[in-house]
Amino acid sequence: MSTFKGKIDEFPGISIDDFEGNNLKSSIYFLSHVHTDHMRGLYQCEFLKRLANEKLTLYSHEVSTIFLRSRYPDYANCFQYLPINLPTTLKTADKFEFNVTLLPAGHCPGSVMFLFESDKHTVLYTGDFRLKLAEFKKFKGLYTPQGTLKRIQKVHLDTTFMFKRYEQFPSREESLGAICNLIEEWLEQDPKNIVNLDTRYRYGAEFILSKIYERFKMPVHVDQRSYDEFYKYLPNMDKCVTLSKNTRIHSYCNGYKSFCSSGETTIRKIVITAMFWKDWSKEKQINISTSNSNFCRACYSTHASLQEIRDILKFIKPEQVEANVVPEDDICDTNEMLDLIDECIEGNTPIKRSPMKSRLSEESHSKYYDCQKKTDKVDTKGNNNVNVEVSDDDDVYDEEFHKLRSVKDKNLIKNGGEKRCLDFDLSMFD
Known part of the structure; x- marks a missing residue:
């Protein structure tokens, strides 16, 4: 701040x-x-x-x-x-x-x-x-x-x-690889599984969303307000985000820090953050998950x-x-x-x-x-x-x-x- x-x-x-x-x-x-x-x-x-x-x-x-x-x-x-x-x-x-x-x-x-x-x-x-x-x-x-x-x-x-x-953070490429691995692992387990990306901010995660589309050819569901006020002005993001719920990756798609969900799906929430990762070194993991795999953290810093x-x-x-x-x-x-x-x-x-x-x-x-x-x-x-x-x-x-x-x-x-x-x-x- x-x-x-x-x-x-x-x-x-x-x-x-x-x-x-x-x-x-x-x-x-x-x-x-x-x-x-x-x-x-x-x-x-x-x-x-x-x-x-x-x-x-x-x-x-x-x-x-x-x-x-x-x-x-x-x-x-x-x-x-x-x-x-x-x-x-x-x-x-x-x-x-x-x-x-x-x-x-x-x-x-x-x-x-x-x-x-x-x-x-x-x-x-x-x-x-x-x-x-x-x-x-x-x-x-x-x-x-x-x-x-x-x-x-x-x-x-x-x-x-x-x-x-x-002292150090993983590079953006390393972080993005870890985030995409968490997504891929979850989506492959069950066709009903979906991902909720918590990026900690409404605007600023464009590089993450772009890399996700590049790897999975699947757009991320965002809300109408985010699209109207930001993404529609960024041509690079045209294929990376969608207003349709018919995708398996979502991020603040029901308003800021809110998520559209269905009782028929199993959700993995991935929190993308930096402050949590104190004393990180290259010998340590870039992501961690809970025992039931429904909640994960991934290290990604924009500072x-x-x-x-x-x-x-x-x-x-x-x-x-x-x-x-x-x-x-x-x-x-x-x-x-x-x-x-x-x-x-x-x-x-x-x-x-x-x-x-x-x-x-x-x-x-x-x-x-x-x-x-x-x-x-x-x-x-x-x-x-x-x-x-x-x-x-x-x-x-x-x-x-x-x-x-x-x-x-x-x-x-x-x-x-x-x-x-x-x-x-x-x-x-x-």
Whole structure:
């Protein structure tokens, strides 16, 4: 869950992935992808009307832009997309000029990182990402016209899994093979058997659904709303999903986190998750099932592992890293994460680094220093080590949006045009 507040100090007048509070004073906006923890305030009338009245623009990848224009057709002109790996020059209302380059993030279709460049500063905002170093190195936007790597002083980093317990994850191909094996095993046991895929998010599992179709030539049943608001705009998904119940693989086909079922079938539920898989290594299984085989878990991550993060930081050698995901309810986790950040950038900085508290919210940095003063012994009965069970849901919707859809300004959500995205490149998730 992103805790980034939208602002980059070196680039005044812009806001990223947060569209409420002080961010309403910005004059240029950016959205890394359409998951709700990166869309705070975007659905509110105050923000949408400000975009239109002030003739402001929110920039994103083409896939995200098409979704936004469809969802808010009355404000379609406020949403624009930028090219990948090519710099675009923009200027804020206060005449601050800078370049921005979109880089693929590999988190979900349309997810991007933003590389911001001015005369004095170069800052990378990753949003949510999962990339291998070999993929990252190929991005032309990271290099000067002479072919040298740009000097990136600061990174605003996706730190979702920046913990030693998430040192590594199986590759996407390994995970997809394990998921498909669970499906195949169950479907072959009995012609009445069906599969319920719990992907933990409504939007973002497209690569999984694509690989399932590729292997079984069988589409996955999804609900009407998911199809109308997402899949019909993605040509790649035409054969991969269906509105018909006459298939043996289903995913949120009766509404979000709900499943159409029949008493005549036997269901295997496959939960696809990452947070469950602590201390995974290549010697361990990628999937597990219960004794009756009706419930299984499979490891699949759309966020970078600690090793993947470490590899990229070692490559670009930033002077400073700010965490986009701070577990403020678990101080020991926060400490571990910040220590790992310092390990990754040690030796990169020619001048003294900012203190750790500069990378935390004002509320949490006091907790950090309080925790530093305590002994290594943790009082598990007290409030100093609150272990919260965190869901790795990455939903594109939230309750506020549901309320807006049903009650507020329905004209904002009316059906838009039928423009479809260009085919998105599934290989970026490989």
